[in-house]
Amino acid sequence: MNIQEYFELVWTDYTLRTITLGTAVLGAICGMLGSFAVLRKQSLLGDAISHAALPGIALAFLITGAKDSGTLLLGALVSGVIGTFWIRGITTKTHLKSDTALGLILSIFFGFGMLLLTFIQKQPNANQAGLDKYLFGQAATLMESDVRLMIIVTGISLFVMVLFWKEFKILLFDADYTKTLGFNTKFIDVLITFLIVLAIVLGLQTVGVVLMSAILLAPAAAARQWTNNLGTMVLLAAVFGALSGVFGTAISASQNNLSTGPVIVLVAGVFVLFSFIFSHKRGLLFREIRFRKNRTDLKLMKTLQFMYGIAQEHENISHPHAIRILNNFYGFTKGSLKKLENEGWIAIDGQQWAMTPKGYKQAQEMYNQKPINE
Amino acid sequence: MSNPQIEIQLIAAIVAIACAIPGVFLVLRKMALISDAISHSILPGIVIGFFITQDLNSPLLILLAALTGVITVVMVEFIQKTGLVKEDTAIGLVFPVLFSIGVILIAKNANDVHLDVDAVLLGELAFAPFDRLMVGGADWGPKSLWVMGSILFITISLLILFFKELKVTTFDAGLSSVLGISPVVMHYGLMSVSSVTVVGAFDAVGAILVVALMIAPAATAYLLTEDLKKMIWLSILFGVFSAISGYWVANILDASISGSIATTLGVVFLLVYLFAPKKGLISVLYRQKQQRIEVSLITFLLHLNRHEEESERHINHLQEHINWRAVRARSVLDLAEKNNLVEIENQVVSLTEKGLAFTEKSLEYIINNKDEKIEPMKEDFFLFRG
Structure with a gap:
């Protein structure tokens, strides 16, 4: 049977x-x-x-x-x-x-x-x-x-x-x-x-x-x-x-x-x-996914912060820089640059990147973030 | 006594000792149920080992099955670490699943395997002398005697070698790390020894009764002593006593030897549980009653101490005031008088000098939150206890 x-x-x-x-x-x-x-x-x-x-x-x-x-x-x-x-x-x-x-x-x-x-x-x-x-x-x-x-x-x-x-x-x-x-x-x-x-x-x-x-x-x-x-x-x-x-x-x-x-x-x-x-809340798979996502988010923010440091030194924050100068910073990849661009925080033009005012503001406020729930 | 009878008792006694030693540590480490889990989950290991070796007493099978036991422990700990369920639930989930796999493996291969679940779970000591160890045509005695004898030898050597380490990790894992003794190594060492013992013994007494032999003697001994060495000796004593008397009970009833050993262990535990001098049920209940009356006594003395005026200290008034029933008031008053803490004159109770000293000291301890000091002080003041 x-x-x-x-x-x-x-x-x-x-x-x-x-x-x-x-x-x-x-x-x-x-x-x-x-x-x-x-x-x-x-x-x-x-x-x-x-x-x-x-x-x-x-x-x-x-x-x-x-x-x-x-x-x-x-x-x-x-x-x-x-x-x-x-x-x-x-x-x-x-x-x-x-x-x-x-x-x-x-x-x-x-x-x-x-x-x-x-x-x-x-x-x-x-x-x-x-x-x-x-x-x-x-x-x-x-x-x-x-x-x-x-x-x-x-x-x-x-x-x-x-x-x-x-x-x-x-x-x-x-x-x-x-x-x-x-x-x-x-x-x-x-x-x-x-x-x-x-x-x-x-x-x-x-x-x-x-x-x-x-x-x-x-x-x-x-x-x-x-x-x-x-x-x-x-x-x-x-x-x-x-x-x-x-x-x-x-x-x-x-x-x-x-x-x-x-x-x-x-x-x-x-x-x-x-x-x-x-399980969507407690399950091991979603926990791992959440964990990974948090980690990439963190890396993205670190990259943005690094760019902010560079952009700060120029009068014009949107002054383009070569992607090369990011090389001595470990956290960035092509993927993460793409993501930053999608967020509208930077603009990429060929081998150059430039910070947008939105991205500048984001980076500026990163350390004095208000609690999310407010 | 015939030869097989002596051999059976010898095997039973050796199994009892081999189980009692790791059992003591499992009970002290609050991991008694791990032995239950291991004893069930070794089943798939035994079945797979049996497919390979075709011999229930082969060392390879024992190692394979013991490995399943250690894997169980690792799985339980992994599930615990995820925090998805509590520890006890983790144990309760892992071993039935492994056991079920074992049962199904046996059932699907029932035709080619001379192994059934009843035998693994219940064992049959009576058959142990039939499986002889033959070396070069000479009879060296029952195989399981040799298997359990070697396991016991290893257990005792490890116990003597690592006694200090085991003791420290059991009672203070933090201290042991500081001293450079790894609690993790000791933990897995103990788990491995337990697994090997369970596997070695299942054939003789069955998987579930191994649990009885591990936990019951240690639990019984723990009610009688708090000294680790004494506890080990007592467990061995209880284990061997139950094994041998259990054998004779089974002989009279013509029933399962392992079942009867477990029952004897239960009876021994019950007796100690009821009558142990300090930790037994009867003495605990007696002490609780004594404590109750002595607390009442202190309350009564404090009341006397507070009230100078005679009207407050009149016997009848006291009964009304503290709101005790006549019998209780009577017994508290009697106790106080017997101990020369109060004297009664014209129905008026007053503290004696000794009573006053006791009351003031108690009061001081209560105010300073040192209630635990009252207990030893009673030894000095009381001639009779409640």
Whole structure:
């Protein structure tokens, strides 16, 4: 199946439609909530939480024996929340830093989860198959009920986000001010964190614990490059996330042996790379262009200043001089002379140049420039 | 104990030591998560190395994969330097992408490669004794024992050689530059050693559990000591203890050895986190409670000091005035009396000579913004703490 066939089939084929819808919704909710994680400098919390969710899945299976994703994800949610609060406990009550706390909880919970998973595998009841899909995720196992669950959770988080938009925003940018205004910052904080945990847990089945954090971060990091407005960023991140989901599914469906999770991550990575380079305000390309332009502008002004020095010595400022005498000055090229002429600052006639009154004035005022905004 | 069992425990212990040493420095330099990033992003390096060498224990593969680890660090630092995203986001973006590339490389070549992601990520210590090093037909023991043994040897030699430099760059990069020790060289040296260790150990304990072996012992030790040498010894102790007891737990449960080692590390950390004498949760909470009551005590003494008139110093009035609940007022008053700071006569509280001295000194410190001096002064005055 090639990509074109995929897009024809996606409307009719039940499995493809379910998976595509699932990954799109997942990408959207992760992008949305990931924006908050990125702005709160909690990027790696997602990584820790997704790993910390693993023992919850295994324990939920051990206790209930159920295999439906609802029950297992509830277990994941509980253990994810426990992991989050333990991380918080470590960073607030001891002198260990957040990176240590995150790495510690991540690896220990994951190890405990592995212990439980291998323990389950050795159990006599053979009902355990399919638990390891939570490690790397299998979008192919998504069912309509799973997608419905995703849509419901997305709806709820969207509702909560709109309801608490003002609180989220103000806490994000000025936590102390929020407190002085009388908001319950602890509650808002817990609410945002809880929503992030929810989004992560929701994605475990599709992309797995190892790559989940990237789905959370990448769309938000890409969106951040295009705007300084929180609302726009959240919206853009949701769009990027959804697109990564759809394209990732399309590519992995059109090839053999490609699991969906890693492909989605790579597509999201391409979005990030593109945004890093081509964003018009912050992007590396335009930054470099601006940098170069500033440098040539500076050289141009230096040349003009040098000419001004020469012209000053003559009574008639527009007295022509040979271009040759500029030779002991390094900054000039044919191109820069041309540019100066285009600006109307000098006039070139054959091998001679002459300063125009406009150029003279420009050079004169160069050092007592007024601020541009006035 | 059978021969393979001893070998497995030996490998586990060596891996634990080899991880604990760089782990201490990573934790102290607030770079613990770099180990997580490296452990994931070496995957493409391992896969490509495996295409070339067809041997998971080949030194070339270890070097190639370790190089991927160092490249990860460089990429993270490059993204950080652009200022487009924060440091943690940079880490979180780089390693999943590299890991995904590794997963896809494996998946696309699944037929010709005897390598799967589970094995890289989780490792299987139980199989380590089966891969023997044969030299001239003689059995020299498990290969991974030799690989990890050499890595450990290199790590320890570097540690002894550069201990002073590592110490200075870790705690004061500015001072080290002044002394002519390049923090950058030490940084990349540490990153290289960490990468090599992670790569060497992934085969035995798996990529993610390397992270546990690096961070958990160091974090546990950091809660108990602030002396670098002691911290290294303690981390090694915790690492080896968890490795060996983890092995036996796995033996009983018939489950993954690496998972069980990580769990043991977690239990050890939890115990220290709760019960560490100075930095543990319980002692921190106890100290916070003590501080609260002692601050109340000082407030109370200052109040007494300010009011000469008897009516202001009447017990009941004090309760109303400072607005404390009865229990708290009672405990503060008891503490003050036990320490001979106040005396009560006909329900009127007054400062004793000692109380007066303490109060005036505290007042002086508070006015001159030297609040931190009150704490040592308490040692001199208090017989009982709050």
